[in-house]
Amino acid sequence: MWCAAQASRLYPIQRKEFPENLDKVVKRSDYPAVDVIICTADPTREPPMSVVNTALSVMAYDYPTEKLSVYVSDDGGSALTLFAFMEAAKFAAHWLPFCRENNIVQRNPESYFESNYSSSSEAVEIIKVLLANNRSKDVTGNFMPNLIYVSREKSSTSHHHFKAGALNVLLRVSAVMTNAPIILTLDCDMYSNDPQTLLRVLCYYSDPEIRSKYSYVQFPQHFHGINKNDIYACQFKRLFVIQPMGFDGLGGSNNVGTNLFFSRRAFFGSPSNFISPEIPELSPDHLVDKPIQSPEVLALAYHVAGCNYENQTPWGYRASVSGECPISLVDLLTQQKRWAVGDFDVAFSKYSPMIYGIRRLGLLMTLLYSQYAFWPIWSIPITTYAFLPQLALINQVRVFPKVSEPWFLLYPFLFLGAYWQDYFDFVSANGTFQMWWNDQRIWTIRGLTSLWFGSLEFLLKSLGILTHDFSLTSKVVDDEQSKRYDQGIFDFGVPSPMFVPLTMAALINLVSFIMGLAEVVKSSNLEGLLIQMFIAGFGVVNCWPIYEAMVFRKDKGKLPTKITLTAAFLTWALYIAASFIFK
Numbered sequence: 001m002w003c004a005a006q007a008s009r010l011y012p013i014q015r016k017e018f019p020e021n022l023d024k025v026v027k028r029s030d031y032p033a034v035d036v037i038i039c040t041a042d043p044t045r046e047p048p049m050s051v052v053n054t055a056l057s058v059m060a061y062d063y064p065t066e067k068l069s070v071y072v073s074d075d076g077g078s079a080l081t082l083f084a085f086m087e088a089a090k091f092a093a094h095w096l097p098f099c100r101e102n103n104i105v106q107r108n109p110e111s112y113f114e115s116n117y118s119s120s121s122e123a124v125e126i127i128k129v130l131l132a133n134n135r136s137k138d139v140t141g142n143f144m145p146n147l148i149y150v151s152r153e154k155s156s157t158s159h160h161h162f163k164a165g166a167l168n169v170l171l172r173v174s175a176v177m178t179n180a181p182i183i184l185t186l187d188c189d190m191y192s193n194d195p196q197t198l199l200r201v202l203c204y205y206s207d208p209e210i211r212s213k214y215s216y217v218q219f220p221q222h223f224h225g226i227n228k229n230d231i232y233a234c235q236f237k238r239l240f241v242i243q244p245m246g247f248d249g250l251g252g253s254n255n256v257g258t259n260l261f262f263s264r265r266a267f268f269g270s271p272s273n274f275i276s277p278e279i280p281e282l283s284p285d286h287l288v289d290k291p292i293q294s295p296e297v298l299a300l301a302y303h304v305a306g307c308n309y310e311n312q313t314p315w316g317y318r319a320s321v322s323g324e325c326p327i328s329l330v331d332l333l334t335q336q337k338r339w340a341v342g343d344f345d346v347a348f349s350k351y352s353p354m355i356y357g358i359r360r361l362g363l364l365m366t367l368l369y370s371q372y373a374f375w376p377i378w379s380i381p382i383t384t385y386a387f388l389p390q391l392a393l394i395n396q397v398r399v400f401p402k403v404s405e406p407w408f409l410l411y412p413f414l415f416l417g418a419y420w421q422d423y424f425d426f427v428s429a430n431g432t433f434q435m436w437w438n439d440q441r442i443w444t445i446r447g448l449t450s451l452w453f454g455s456l457e458f459l460l461k462s463l464g465i466l467t468h469d470f471s472l473t474s475k476v477v478d479d480e481q482s483k484r485y486d487q488g489i490f491d492f493g494v495p496s497p498m499f500v501p502l503t504m505a506a507l508i509n510l511v512s513f514i515m516g517l518a519e520v521v522k523s524s525n526l527e528g529l530l531i532q533m534f535i536a537g538f539g540v541v542n543c544w545p546i547y548e549a550m551v552f553r554k555d556k557g558k559l560p561t562k563i564t565l566t567a568a569f570l571t572w573a574l575y576i577a578a579s580f581i582f583k
């Protein structure tokens with residue numbers, strides 16, 4: 001895995017756009033149209049207010065409004081979400097000119113909706129045009145972007161493929177309604193933070209050197225509300241900042257699931273090989289010459305959105321690798337468990353980088369993609385290092401060279417080399433020491449928890465024992481929880497089975513360190529067990545928040561007693577088993 005990652009160091013590229021120069025290459029009237037696709041799935045875990053915010057933030061882009069269309073996919077088919085959007089459409093008429101005139105970048109319209117909210121339970125329409133840019137004007141008389149709400153038809157007989165399915169439906173619906181050559185995909189927890197974003201994207205699309213080579217422009221995921229030292233390592237500096245530059249130099253960025261500007265043409269094969277869609281209206285060259293609310297256009301949109309449409313067509317499942325910002329440990333681990341499953345889905349599919357990728361992308365790019373696809377195998381070395389040297393130490397069995405042996409030097413060299421390099425990368429990407437420390441801790445936690453559970457889930461799913469499930473990352477904030485997060489305190493709270501191996505590792509490291517120390521004092525045999533003592537000690541320092549959560553804390557986020565007891569019992573069993581093996 002380490003070797004594979006080194007491919008990202010060979011040709012890093014850092015890019016910068018100059019939107020102020022755009023006028024020199026493309027006239028404003030020639031700007032391409034843009035279709036924005038936003039997905040939401042559940043109004044209780046993803047408050048409609050925040051989805052509305054996402055939509056409003058992109059509708060206010062500094063871009064000709066007649067070229068902008070926003071499509072919202074609601075997998076929850078929720079009357080509440082639809083209602084929020086109907087209100088948002090009215091609100092936008094006031095809000096968009098307000099932003100334009102006052103140069104506002106972001107505004108939270110929450111209070112506006114609070115006073116207007118009433119719940120309704122009527123059946124939700126599947127496709128609803130809320131704003132049409134040839135018809136709807138804002139309060140200053142300017143036309144507004146298109147705003148289209150789509151709730152997918154679900155069927156018990158065909159699989160709806162979660163977010164990937166939603167994206168596919170919106171891709172087709174947008175094709176028959178507006179067919180913009182550029183498509184932005186956004187998760188409902190993302191907001192536009194810069195009204196100039198589209199102009200920046202145009203810089204890439206107007207650059208003749210890049211235009212034909214790349215199928216998408218990936219903007220990194222940035223999160224607001226991360227606590228001071230980023231205890232859950234949610235910035236994913238390696239994934240979103242450091243490695244993408246390396247990817248770029250080798251031929252293109254990794255798709256991180258959201259904030260992607262696609263060229264629609266890219267969905268139809270390589271520049272030299274055009275794959276025709278099953279109906280001509282889905283073709284990227286198809287010109288939509290009727291207004292979006294016309295009966296013909298709507299009828300076709302309904303047709304391509306239907307849940308049976310995909311049968312007997314090549315529309316399939318697409319998986320992606322990427323990140324978001326949860327504020328409790330269980331949310332974090334669940335999210336990363338889902339990624340682990342998704343990674344193995346790719347690694348062991350016919351699109352595996354090892355088989356499919358290597359023929360098309362070359363060795364270096366294959367290596368880079370592989371370390372993502374095979375991400376869950378990190379669990380093997382991490383778990384080994386969390387238990388094996390410690391169990392051996394307890395039994396006074398030496399597994400590393402003595403200080404006096406020449407091979408001893410290899411270990412401090414590897415440890416310091418790897419950690420120093422990692423630290424250096426991290427601070428070069430504007431990280432602090434504490435952030436880095438938390439990042440490496442989360443790396444080990446992940447290796448003991450999500451990656452195992454994800455691998456297991458993948459296995460059970462492959463054997464047909466389990467069906468796939470997309471557990472949404474919660475976007476609802478619990479006050480107490482967010483207070484703990486702000487204070488940088490780990491939030492356990494729920495008795496998740498994923499906490500068991502983690503707690504076991506914490507216990508084994510502590511026990512072995514204490515027993516090792518006792519042995520050293522008794523027989524002054526530090527020479528042989530030094531490396532093991534160091535690893536256990538390092539483990540103990542890393543596990544500090546777990547001991548606190550186990551013993552000292554009384555708040556709701558402490559480690560549930562049930563988990564502590566289960567882990568203690570299993571640790572004891574492991575201890576007994578190990579003493580048989582090592583004796």
Ligand SMILES: O=c1ccn([C@@H]2O[C@H](COP(=O)(O)OP(=O)(O)O[C@H]3O[C@H](CO)[C@@H](O)[C@H](O)[C@H]3O)[C@@H](O)[C@H]2O)c(=O)[nH]1
Pocket residue numbers: 039040041042046073075161162163166186187188189256257258320321322323324325335338339342470471472473474
């Ligand atoms: O059946 C579903 C399930 C999810 N979603 C949407 O998918 C998006 C991502 O879901 P979220 O719960 O926010 O997942 P995160 O873990 O926060 O997202 C990260 O991980 C995902 C892959 O697991 C990527 O797709 C995302 O882009 C990436 O930010 C959200 O907009 C959801 O509304 C659907 O539309 N339909």
Ligand SMILES: [Mn+2]
Pocket residue numbers: 187189323324325473
């Ligand atoms: Mn998310």
